[in-house]
Amino acid sequence: MTGIEHVVTSGTFSLDGGTWEVDNNVWIVGDSSEVLVIDAAHSASTIADAVGDRRVVAVVCTHAHDDHVNSAPALADRFGAPILLHPAEAPLWEMTWPDRRPDRELADGDVLRAGGLELHVLHTPGHSPGSCCLYEPALGVLFSGDTLFHGGPGATGRSFSSFDTIISSIRERLLTLPGTTEVHTGHGDSTSIGAEAPHLEEWIARGS
Numbered sequence: 001m002t003g004i005e006h007v008v009t010s011g012t013f014s015l016d017g018g019t020w021e022v023d024n025n026v027w028i029v030g031d032s033s034e035v036l037v038i039d040a041a042h043s044a045s046t047i048a049d050a051v052g053d054r055r056v057v058a059v060v061c062t063h064a065h066d067d068h069v070n071s072a073p074a075l076a077d078r079f080g081a082p083i084l085l086h087p088a089e090a091p092l093w094e095m096t097w098p099d100r101r102p103d104r105e106l107a108d109g110d111v112l113r114a115g116g117l118e119l120h121v122l123h124t125p126g127h128s129p130g131s132c133c134l135y136e137p138a139l140g141v142l143f144s145g146d147t148l149f150h151g152g153p154g155a156t157g158r159s160f161s162s163f164d165t166i167i168s169s170i171r172e173r174l175l176t177l178p179g180t181t182e183v184h185t186g187h188g189d190s191t192s193i194g195a196e197a198p199h200l201e202e203w204i205a206r207g208s
C-alpha cells in the first residue's frame with residue numbers, strides 16, 4: 001500500500017497576542033512500512049495511532065506557526081524521527097520551542113523519500129518566511145501548508161507575513177504546476193491547482 005492518509009486534529013493557534021481555535025490537517029505519506037508526517041499538529045497520540053508500528057522517516061513542518069508544530073517534538077521523540085523545518089522559520093519556532101531546535105533544515109529543491117514516494121520541497125514564503133510546500137509529482141499531489149487554500153492564499157495579516165510575497169510564491173511556484181495537481185491544505189478542504197488558478201487576479205484585487 002502506497003499513498004496518503006489524512007488525520008484532522010484540533011487545538012489552538014496563537015500569535016501576536018491572540019489565540020484562535022483551529023482544526024489542522026495532518027498528512028501521512030508513505031507505505032505500510034515507512035512514512036513522512038507532514039505537520040504534527042495538536043495531538044501526538046492521535047497521529048501516532050494513525051502511524052501505528054511504521055517507521056517515521058521524518059516529521060516535516062510546512063512552517064512553524066504553533067498549531068503546525070506543537071506536537072512535533074513529542075511525535076519525533078516517540079518514533080526517533082528528525083524534525084525538518086526551513087531555517088527562515090527560526091523566529092516562529094523559538095516562540096513555541098525555545099529550548100529545542102529542529103534536527104535538519106529543509107531547503108528548496110530537497111527531495112524527501114518514504115515508501116516509494118518523493119516529496120519535492122518548494123520554498124514558498126509569504127504566509128511566513130520559511131513556509132514550504134511539498135510536491136509529489138508521480139501522484140500529482142501538492143501539500144500546501146498554509147500557503148494555498150481552497151479559495152485563496154493563506155493569511156498574511158500577522159507578524160512575519162507578506163501578501164506580496166505569498167502572491168509571488170503562488171504565482172511562480174504553485175500555479176506553474178499541472179492544473180490537475182490535487183492540493184492538500186493545512187486547514188479545511190482540499191482543492192486543485194486548476195480550480196484556484198483562475199482566481200489569482202481576484203485575490204490581488206481584494207488584497208488577502
Ligand SMILES: [Fe+2]
Nearest residue numbers: 063065127146
Ligand atoms: Fe500558519
